[in-house]
């Protein structure tokens with residue numbers, strides 16, 4: 001499909017490298033369960049869509065741009081396995097959508113609109129157990145943060161959020177020249193095998209734990225004592241050796257252990273003024 005009147009504000013950088021498009025589809029197919037369907041985020045002009053259809057599964061493609069969605073419907077008319085949804089992916093109740101289409105789960109794939117990568121990840125993680133894996137192209141620097149381990153410059157809240165919900169694996173670096181028009185940044189293909197760790201880490205309420213993590217990383221260069229004292233009290237924190245460290249020095253598992261310890265004795269969170 002030809003593309004005219006591109007809308008840069010929607011992150012419209014279209015992949016034209018056949019070998020990379022083939023590789024993304026292969027990575028999706030490699031771990032596709034027998035009853036799983038595929039959800040594509042931002043199908044654009046349909047180059048990846050065509051390859052994903054080649055996997056032989058039902059495919060739901062969510063595209064916000066009306067003209068592109070109409071173009072996809074025309075291009076793939078007569079393809080019963082494809083459903084094009086013209087919608088903002090962030091407004092889609094993904095869990096419900098998948099539940100209504102299959103008794104199984106879904107694999108999510110896409111060359112993401114980079115301006116909303118973090119909210120898309122959060123949406124995937126909030127979709128219950130309906131997603132088995134996501135194979136996503138994202139900005140290289142964001143991929144580094146997603147997979148970073150403690151002690152590295154890239155490690156932060158996004159790393160712990162992703163690693164609490166999944167096992168991230170960086171698969172491939174993609175240069176700007178693989179897209180039209182070329183973006184100013186390099187990209188990376190990432191697989192997120194969705195495997196929430198909350199039960200294993202015994203952290204209780206997921207939302208409360210995630211809020212705690214946000215507080216831990218609130219000011220990255222400050223110690224946990226500084227970041228957490230308004231919530232847990234200086235005296236209580238001073239008893240804990242971890243409090244002298246910065247959150248970026250602790251693994252997700254150690255942060256979970258700290259939360260278990262603190263949440264046992266924490267006063268309930270204030271509901272605000």
Ligand code: SAM
Nearest residue numbers: 010013014015042043044063064088089111113
């Ligand atoms: N998949 C195509 C490709 O690889 O060539 C296009 C990828 S392009 C980087 C991102 C696509 O996401 C664009 O088609 C854009 O219109 C679409 N998009 C942007 N924001 C969106 C949103 N909030 N919901 C759904 N699609 C969106």
